[in-house]
Amino acid sequence: AGLLTSSTNLPTIDEGGVAWLSEQRLGDYGTEMLSHNLPSDVPLRVLHLRQNSIGDRGAKALAEVLHQSNSLEVLDLKGNLISHVGVRYLAEAMQQDGGGARLLSLELSANQMGDVGVGALAKALQQDHVLLQDLSVAGNRIGDPGAIMLAAGLKQNSRLRSLDLEFNHVADEGAKFLAETLQKSNRALADLDLGVNRVGDIGAAALAKVLQHGTLRSLDLHANRLTGKAATSLAEGLRASGCQLMSLDLGRNSVGAEGAVAIGGALSSNTRLADLDLGVNGIGDDGATAVAAALERGAALVRIDLNLNGVGDAGARALVKALRTNSAVEFLNIQYNCISRQVLAELNTIADERNGRLTVWAGAQRSDC
Numbered sequence: 001a002g003l004l005t006s007s008t009n010l011p012t013i014d015e016g017g018v019a020w021l022s023e024q025r026l027g028d029y030g031t032e033m034l035s036h037n038l039p040s041d042v043p044l045r046v047l048h049l050r051q052n053s054i055g056d057r058g059a060k061a062l063a064e065v066l067h068q069s070n071s072l073e074v075l076d077l078k079g080n081l082i083s084h085v086g087v088r089y090l091a092e093a094m095q096q097d098g099g100g101a102r103l104l105s106l107e108l109s110a111n112q113m114g115d116v117g118v119g120a121l122a123k124a125l126q127q128d129h130v131l132l133q134d135l136s137v138a139g140n141r142i143g144d145p146g147a148i149m150l151a152a153g154l155k156q157n158s159r160l161r162s163l164d165l166e167f168n169h170v171a172d173e174g175a176k177f178l179a180e181t182l183q184k185s186n187r188a189l190a191d192l193d194l195g196v197n198r199v200g201d202i203g204a205a206a207l208a209k210v211l212q213h214g215t216l217r218s219l220d221l222h223a224n225r226l227t228g229k230a231a232t233s234l235a236e237g238l239r240a241s242g243c244q245l246m247s248l249d250l251g252r253n254s255v256g257a258e259g260a261v262a263i264g265g266a267l268s269s270n271t272r273l274a275d276l277d278l279g280v281n282g283i284g285d286d287g288a289t290a291v292a293a294a295l296e297r298g299a300a301l302v303r304i305d306l307n308l309n310g311v312g313d314a315g316a317r318a319l320v321k322a323l324r325t326n327s328a329v330e331f332l333n334i335q336y337n338c339i340s341r342q343v344l345a346e347l348n349t350i351a352d353e354r355n356g357r358l359t360v361w362a363g364a365q366r367s368d369c
Helices: 029-037 054-070 082-096 114-125 145-152 174-184 201-211 228-239 256-266 284-296 313-325 340-354
Strands: 016-020 047-048 075-078 105-107 132-135 162-164 189-194 219-220 247-249 274-279 304-307 331-333 360-361
Touching: 029 054, 054 082, 082 114, 114 145, 145 174, 174 201, 201 228, 228 256, 256 284, 284 313, 313 340, 340 360
Parallel strands: 016 047, 047 075, 075 105, 105 132, 132 162, 162 189, 189 219, 219 247, 247 274, 274 304, 304 331, 331 360
Antiparallel strands: none
16 A cells, blocks of 8 residues: 555645655555545646556546646656556547646656557647647657657657657667658657667668758667667768757767767767767777867867777877867766876866866776776
């Protein structure tokens, strides 16, 4: 049984309309009680219920709250054992005339919806009156079929701004369908997270074409199956005059020096990209030198992650030289590489000279170089 066992210990809603009930062991029964006894003195705007094991029964109760509410904008249900059944209740509430359509942010990561559940959400996204802007379905065992259904839902959607599909099973086919929709139909989505999936070079090439159209502002592809070929494709997208991407995460892939050189070359003509993660990619000195060369040419990078890449003194010295002339960089992570103490001292000296305007993470280096 959950902690919420009577109406006498129901939560209060703060003056901003926020109710904090995460990790309260509510369970399905407690969630049902909550749904029937929410305080009415302040309009509920934000409801945090993550990690409460509410299950499908609790999701059904909340779907009714969603339908009846005229004020709820944010619903956080992360880690609640909700299957496709419970997600379907929520999706149906969003499609009905009423409060559900007014929801702006829905957090459903770390549940159990699978492809069927995300398909129900995709159907809701097709409705013109659904106002949802941010959707997270990370960690839900969603594969290509689910991604394909989401792509179909996004074809007629002009409101969703952020889609989080991290920690799923999306591969090239799903990425291709999403990319095609973003390239041809959808001009609204700005932030796409496909980190920790199964996307390879083919999927990355499809997504690279999206960059040319100026829709995406951030793209996360960390911990996928990308090689230098994928990075070369993405570099072509970065070179396009219409590219508006500001953040690119390719960490924990296998792009190698080839990929880093391609990305570095593209930054010569790209003045938008501010955050670049190439950590854990085996880029070595050649890759680090390519990034440094981009900085010397005036790349607008603000945050750079090159950790665990086999970078030695040659690559690090190139970065030292670049940082002496490029003042845009505010953060550099070059930990777990093969850099000598002497060159590390040079990096730290530059950081000190910037008086807090540059942070360098370089202290921990590998001992097996």
